[in-house]
Amino acid sequence: MTFLNPDEPLERQNERLIRITEALMRKVEQKTDEAGLAYAQFERAALLEAQVKERTRDLERTLDLLQDSNARLASANAEAQAARSNLSEAIETxxxxxxxxxxxxxxxxxxxxxxxxxxxxxxxxxxxxxxxxxxxxxxxxxxxxxxxxxxxxxxxxxxxxxxxxxxxxxxxxxxxxxxxxxxxxxxxxxxxxxxxxxITEIMRAERQERDRLRDRQARMVRATLDHLNQGVCIFDGGGNLVGWNRRMDTLLGLPLDEPVLGAPFGALLDGLSDRITFSDGFTADGLLSWAARGSGRQPLALEVRREPDRILSIFAQEMPDRGFVISFTDVTAEREAANALFEMNELLERRVEERTLELGDALAEAERANASKSRFVAAASHDLLQPLSAAKLFVSTLADRAEETETLDIIGKAETALTSVENIIDALLNISRLDSGKAAFEIRPTPLSAILQPLRNELGPVAAAKGLDLRVIDSGLTVESDPGYLRRIVQNLMSNAIRYTEKGRVTVGVRRVGRSARIEVWDTGPGIPDAEQKTVFQEFKRLGNQTAGPGGLGLGLAIVERACESLGHPLSLWSEEGVGSCFSVAVPVHTATSAPSGKTSATLIEGASCEGLVVLLVENDEPFARAASLMIESWGALVLHVADGEGALDLLREIDLTPDVLLLDYQLGARMNGIALFDAICDQYGRLPARIVSADRSRDLRKLCAARGLELLTKPVDRDRLLTFLQSINVG
Structure with missing residues (x-):
């Protein structure tokens, strides 16, 4: 319990303390305390007086703070009032x-x-x-x-x-x-x-400027319209005329003052009804209906004829303000030119049709002539290969018997000449097949090493004889191509490089370019002028326009180009005069991990002979048969020659002898060919070692031989291949 209520004001608490102090003092003065009570009350009174004084000082400090706060509040109110007054004055300004x-x-x-x-x-x-x-x-x-x-x-x-x-x-x-x-x-x-x-002044100024611009644009549009070669008339959204140019008056044949501003479109069209005639089924009502649409008009194009001989093209189009503009163009000259052109086209079409028929007849005749040429080349080549093969065999036999050096030299030159003739005939056959599209390709995975290594061995001595450095960089890539034609392509390129390079080197290598292998043949020859880089691929064309001679007939690159085109192998040439040339062929790379190994050339079997072999030779070409018999018998074998299949079967039955080897010509006559004869002999005597001999190099014949496991010896017959075959029989 306290004497003071803390909720009362400080003045009130101070008054209460004073009254309490005075009351206590009076009480002390009136009574005496025998046991010292008065003194205790005195002490209490003194303590209360000290508390009253402390509270008095607190009250005084509080009053001072209150007065200071009131002063500050008054100052803040004054400042706020001044700020509000200043703000009012500021926004008022x-x-x-x-x-x-x-x-x-x-x-x-x-x-x-x-x-x-x-x-x-x-x-x-x-x-x-x-x-x-x-x-x-x-x-x-x-x-x-x-x-x-x-x-x-x-x-x-x-x-x-x-x-x-x-x-x-x-x-x-x-x-x-x-x-x-x-x-x-x-x-x-x-x-x-x-x-x-x-912004009234700004808006009025902009409006005035806009009006000036509009007026200026209107004058420019008017001047532009008057300079147009077309007649133009403009209508507002209500279909009333708001502008036109002078050209319209001229095209429509109107007096200069006839169109009136504000005239409706229908009235103007009625006024023109006796001057114009619509074409292509269009009518004046259709044009009126188009103009009457308030919006969404599609562009409209039509033609009218104005009497007596004018043709006008009309184009009508809607404008953004829902008005529309119509233009008139005089197309009389164009239509007359078009009619003349149409008549001329009809005449030209008749002439073209007649010429097409003539060209068709000429083309058919050319195709017949080309087919006849191809058949002639094939037949002539076949007929030439028969005696050529016989001549080669006779020369080979003569070489085995000759002992004098001079005679051997002459025989060697004769063999070289015969080989050149064989190459020429073979080239003509290849070109004929490639031109006629009858060349048979067998595309299969082919290791490039099987192409490059044999060619290096084959052409290395030729290059060395000319003092050239032949470098063939082997490759482990396998490509997708016909191995026979690919070998011929690379062989022709290498042979040409060696033939035309007098000194330096010939380099053959392979670059991997994406999914292709680019076979490149570089030489340090004289180079090919730009003017001749296309003609070198033509038949019978040689560098410097040289004629055929010891250097070749000029068919190698022609075969290369045709073979590459037929196989789809891009062929390219780079050459610089005095530096050299590079022929390259791009061949697709085979993606499989393994590839079949290439065939190797025949190799003579050392220490083997043909002594004692009985060879049945069935050949209807007498010169070839004599030459082949003479050569085989010079190797120690015995030859039984018969001209046809029936005679061969009769001979075997008569002598009751089974031959060791069969050499069967394919074309033996109409009754029985070499394949049929082989089948008949195998039926009676079992399977015997055999070879089919023919000048026919077609794919069909190769398939027939392959189906029976036979190898085809093409004419002219290669002496080493035949000898290797016979030696293998004796060794076996």
Whole structure:
């Protein structure tokens, strides 16, 4: 329990303490305390007096603080009043109308220019006014100029929708051709500041400038229209004439003053009905219907004929303001030219048709001649290969028997000449097959090493004889190609390089280019001039336009080009005079991990002989048969020669002898060929070692031989291959 109530003011507590002190002092003076009670009360009175003094000092300090706070508050109120006064004066000096709404959209303050142009609502613009009420007042003001299709409510709704944005600027139209620009922005505390700027002078200046520009553009458009070669007339959205050029009067044959501004399109069209005639099924009603559409007109093109001999092209198109423009173009000359061209085209078509028939007959005749040529070349080559093969065999036999060096030299030259003739005939056959499209290709995985290594061994001595350095860089790649034709391609390129290179080297290598292997043959020869780099691939063409001679007939590159084209192997040439040349062939790389090994050339079996072999030779070409018999018998074998298949079967039955080897010509006559004879002999005597001999190098014959496990010896027969075959029989 305390004597003081802390909730009472300090003055009241101080008065109470004084009264308590005085009462205690009086009580001390009136009574005596025999046991020392008076003294204790005195001490208590003294303690209370000390507390009263402490409280008095606290009260004094509090009063001082209160007085200081009151002074500061008064100063702050004065400053706030001054700031408010300064703010009011500041916004009053702003040339635009200014208003500030608080976060609850109530007007806080505004200057005298705010809504000054709305004289009928000025008295109602006062602090506390809500934003919605402010918008309603403006929308209902008679000084607001609303568009014809807008009401005060719709304007107010659109105005309030803008209020949702943090910032908005728009123009407001007033009566008497006045304009306000309203800018509305949000404050950091959520309030809204509105500025109203009078832009009447700016809008009027822009309008004047726009009118000047429009007038200037109108004059430019008028001048442009008058200089056009087309007649042009322009109609507004109501279909009334608003402009035309002089060319329209000329094209339509109208007097200069006949069209009248504002005249409807229908009236003008009626006035032209006796001057123009529509074509292509179009009518004046169709054009009127098109013009009557208010919008969505598609461009329209038609032609009319104006009497007596003018043809006009009309093009009508809608404009953005829903009006339309119609142009007239005189196309009389074009149509006359088109008619003349049409007649000329018909004449040319008849001539082309006649010439096409003539060319068709000529083409058929050329195809027949080409087919006859191909058949002739094939037949002639076959007939030539028969005696050529016999001649080679006779020469080979003679070489085995000759002992004198001079005789052997002559025989060697004869063999070389015969080999050259064989190569020429073989080249002609290949070109004939490639040209006729009858060349048979067997595309299969082919190791490049099986192509390059034999050619290096074969052509190395030829290059060395000329003092050339032949470098063949082996490759482990396997490609997709016909191995026979690919070998011939590379062989021809290498042979040509060696033939035309007098000194230096010939280098053959392979580059991997993406999915292709590019086989390149480089030489240090004289190079090929640019003018001859295309002609070198033609038949019987050689460098420097040399004639055929010891260097070759000029068929090698022709075969290379045709073979590469048929196989789909791109062939390219780089050459520089005095530096050298490079022929390259791009061949697809085989993607499989393994590839079949290539065939190796025949090799003579050392220490083997043909002694004691009985060889049945069935050949209807007597010179070849004599030459072959003479050569085989010179190796120690016995030859039984028969001209046809029936005779061969009769001979075997008569002598009751089974031969060791069969050499069967394929073309033995109409009754029985070499394959049929082989089958008949195998049926009677079992399978015997055999070879089919023929000048026919077709794929069909190779397939027939392969089906029976036979090897084909093409004429002219290679002496070493035949000897190797016979030696293998004796060894076996």
């Amino acid at each position: 702003v040339r635009e109308g200014f208003a500030l709404f608080d976060a609850e959209d109530h007007l806080v303050l505004a200057n005298s220019r705010f809504c000054r142009d709305f004289l009928d609502i000025g008295d109602e613009i006062a602090p506390g006014l809500s934003f919605d009420e402010y918008v309603r007042l403006v929308s209902s003001s008679r000084f607001l100029a609303l568009p014809e299709d807008e009401t005060p409510d719709s304007w107010a709704s659109a105005r309030l929708s803008r209020h949702r944005d943090r910032s908005a600027e728009f123009n407001v139209s007033l009566i008497f051709d006045r304009w306000l620009k309203v800018s509305e922005h949000r404050t950091a505390t959520g309030g809204t500041v509105i500025l109203q700027t009078d």
